[in-house]
Amino acid sequence: MAKAKKKSSRDRILDAAEKLFAQHGFDGVTMRQIMRAAGADVALAYYHFKSKRDLFDAVMLRRVELLNEIRLEALEDLERRHKDNPPTVEEIISAFVNPLLELLAREQGKWRHYYALIAQINNSTEFGGELMTRYFDPLVKRFIGALRRALPECDERDLFWSYHFLSGALTLTFAETGRIDNLSGGICRSDDMDAANARMPAFIAAGFKALCVPRKQSAPKRAKRKTVSRRARK
Amino acid sequence: MAKAKKKSSRDRILDAAEKLFAQHGFDGVTMRQIMRAAGADVALAYYHFKSKRDLFDAVMLRRVELLNEIRLEALEDLERRHKDNPPTVEEIISAFVNPLLELLAREQGKWRHYYALIAQINNSTEFGGELMTRYFDPLVKRFIGALRRALPECDERDLFWSYHFLSGALTLTFAETGRIDNLSGGICRSDDMDAANARMPAFIAAGFKALCVPRKQSAPKRAKRKTVSRRARK
DNA sequence: GTCTATAGCTTGATAGAC
DNA sequence: GTCTATCAAGCTATAGAC
Known part of the structure; x- marks a missing residue:
């Protein structure tokens, strides 16, 4: 917070997208929501990143x-x-x-x-x-x-x-x-x-x-699922 | 597959929804996609489950x-x-x-x-x-x-x-x-x-x-993050 | 139970002025 | 770079016939 007061709109879009994608997933968020949070118009997002998917990749x-x-x-x-x-x-x-x-x-x-x-x-x-x-x-x-x-x-x-x-x-x-x-x-x-x-x-x-210890055979011993009860049908 | 040939439409909707929700998440799927996969009309989904969210809960x-x-x-x-x-x-x-x-x-x-x-x-x-x-x-x-x-x-x-x-x-x-x-x-x-x-x-x-072993104090020893190098700024 | 039809909105994306 | 205006498409959900 020392010097970085002037944040580019590109970064503000990425910040807003990162937060919203993290909270709701890729499909749980619209470009309008992102741009409302970023404080700019939707068209600007398509100017910087050409599609929603590209914005997502840029966030990653x-x-x-x-x-x-x-x-x-x-x-x-x-x-x-x-x-x-x-x-x-x-x-x-x-x-x-x-x-x-x-x-x-x-x-x-x-x-x-x-x-x-x-x-x-x-x-x-x-x-x-x-x-x-x-x-x-x-x-x-x-x-x-x-x-x-x-x-x-x-x-x-x-x-x-x-x-x-x-x-x-x-x-x-x-x-x-x-x-x-x-x-x-x-x-x-x-x-x-x-x-x-x-x-x-x-x-x-x-x-x-x-x-990760040496074994007699390289394959691990198979668990036998012995803890499942015999009455195992609905 | 022995006897269960006659599956209710309710179950077929749940099956289709389960698969698609699992693959794409709640927001990544539309009711139309689900009902196309289930082989029935969208309105039927709203008849059995009154909303998309209720269908999701029913799947769970x-x-x-x-x-x-x-x-x-x-x-x-x-x-x-x-x-x-x-x-x-x-x-x-x-x-x-x-x-x-x-x-x-x-x-x-x-x-x-x-x-x-x-x-x-x-x-x-x-x-x-x-x-x-x-x-x-x-x-x-x-x-x-x-x-x-x-x-x-x-x-x-x-x-x-x-x-x-x-x-x-x-x-x-x-x-x-x-x-x-x-x-x-x-x-x-x-x-x-x-x-x-x-x-x-x-x-x-x-x-x-x-x-989960007894300790001298109940709080675990704090790791000191000593593995992070000194040049830790961008 | 199952469908047709449609209301009412929101979506991703673009064209074009400034 | 940033905005206004707009589009075609697709969305959830419901009303009502059968």
Whole structure:
């Protein structure tokens, strides 16, 4: 807020769109709503971005580059500090998660909406597979490489499924939906990202270490679904 | 497919709505699209359900009761088998997850779309807090009670955050978005729920056990975000 | 229960003045 | 860059015939 008083209309449109897309999804928002929030006419949105979908893509693209850059830097810093012995699983997870907190601390409102948007995309059948792959997989593969070195005898499939569980836990947590507030009767709060961050790396790292161990066969033992009762028809 | 050839139009509308809502979200689908897929006129939808929102609620409600009932039964069966000593964390998680697989095996197509819908709702800022609380929290509290007994010295907040991580991992996994297929270069498949189920309980149980341990103080140690580099401005 | 027909509005997008 | 004005299309929802 020091110098940045003169914000371009393009940025104000992106800000308004980011917030509204995060709250209601791509189809839950109209260009008119966005432009009302941005304080300008609809036609201006089509001047800067030629369609609603292009505006959406611009919202996504605006932050993803910085986010990935900072995460990569966190990982490289970590590896530099551990010249020979690889860093621990927990340290690697922290390098993946901490930058999200750091950015949140920098500009409270903006990143919060962005994370909520990512959570929706990650869990969307329509966009999840495609967009998450396009925007995040190069970085994620880099992190998985580090995890592979920290868990040298790990089966590849266990590694990918473990990351998948991490991804689900992470995006839901940063979506701040308010559910944990209700479930816990108020003793946990969705917007308490420090509380989440104090717990997630330990939780996730334990999962990786439990799953990514050498096996007799490379395939995991199959659970037998024995907990389902025999009266399993309606 | 044995006997059920005569399906009521009400059910055909619900089936079509379930599939389309799961694929594109509430606002991403029109009543016309739904009724085109259901093979009847739009007006019929308003006859059976009086609004689009009511149709959506009916889609949600149709399956949630059976789902929760079977899960509760799985937990009660488990506890019955462990009269005195409480079941393990992993067994409890399996009782929470296995019924999803069981229902999927019963009616492939239907539940698959339903799970994808749940994943979107769970991660929606707009509906997540409210709807997940309304539909699932009674059952979830029952499971958390069982986990509390299996982890007797656990801090309450650790318990709720652990469940939160479980919830994110679980809903994303059952959404089958196709992302893990891309990320893993094809060696893991989103629709291979047996592979997911073989891994998730072990992963999640390890997380619970790592986090839910007695501490010196009840508050967890704060991570210091030390992995973020000093050059953290754009 | 199921359809036709239509009301009343909102949508994404554009043409063109300034 | 920004606005006014407008379009064709599609939207939710209802009234009323059968």
